[in-house]
Amino acid sequence: MLGKERICHFEEIEQVLARELGLVGGKLPDTTILYKDLDRFDSQEKIHGLKQVNDQVNARQLKDQKTVILDFDSSVETLYGQQEEEGAANGWSIPRRIVTVRTKEVIDEEQMELCPEYGWAYEWIVTNLLWEGEDIWRFYNHRCGMENYIKEAKNGFALDAISNDGFYPNAADALLKLIAYNVYQGFTKEVTPQEAKTFTVSRMRRIFWMIPAVLVSHARQWTLKLWNGFAKQDLWISMLHRSHQIE
Incomplete structure (x- = not known):
């Protein structure tokens, strides 16, 4: 050392x-x-x-390592919300695919949450790959660091x-x-x-x-x-x- x-x-x-x-x-x-x-x-x-x-x-x-819930849906309505979209930030010549992911730490798997809509950590992945959202997340997961x-x-x-x-x-x-x-x-x-x-x-x-x-x-x-x-x-x-x- x-x-x-x-x-x-x-x-x-x-x-x-x-x-x-x-x-x-x-x-x-x-x-x-x-x-x-x-x-x-x-x-x-x-x-x-x-x-x-x-x-x-x-x-x-x-x-x-802590257990987390992985969800590819950033809306409040987790069943019908948008998992991805195309967007163009300032200076982008063309729109790009944006995959939205949110995770939440599991404190007690047997205990129900009073406000399950809170406590999520969000991340957005900009990519040109055509894979499924979960594959995109697993491929890019913290690779930028x-x-x-x-x-x-x-x-x-x-x-x-x-x-x-x-x-x-x-x-x-x-x-x-x-x-x-x-x-x-x-x-x-x-x-x-x-x-x-x-x-x-x-x-x-x-x-x-x-x-x-x-x-x-x-x-x-x-x-x-x-x-x-x-x-x-x-x-x-x-x-x-x-x-x-x-x-």
Whole structure:
């Protein structure tokens, strides 16, 4: 989660840190070790094993997804209302097909609603496809926002970097970065405070992870002492406590 960059760029600092941490060999690991380990992923079966790990990471988040009612009818009269129309906004040379969709979160499926006409979230999809309304919605569902996730994976976890000349090692590299990204998504969902949930990976690293601190050894225990002037210390400690509470 701290990125794929080398931990230390200066050999003297590297040796000191390794000695303080008691690492065998007196040298901190760097990304070249990862590159060599990637060569061990040399078959489709091993890649499939990584995919299973990724599925396990996602399972916790997916099971918490809310159930919604999906309706392709934006009118109050849900039986006879218009599901789609053709419209032309200012500046459009020709009318375009507009599919109207509304969804509503299911709070209790067994309990009747007092005012069922309220609580809907509406969205309008402009398209030139001739598919059925439900197929249109499933095809376009939040795809317009996917570029942001792709950009985050590239900038935050170097998903666009090719680190090996082998097909399977590169596939493993991409999956490992994807697993790290999904772990980060779970971290922001369950641990990160509300005011920091929209932070990018780079900003999260800069504010909460790449911070001045001292690792102190006393009575055979290691203690991480944060800088007293760390502005986000309260949030950092709250995230630490929340992470300990995750089952």
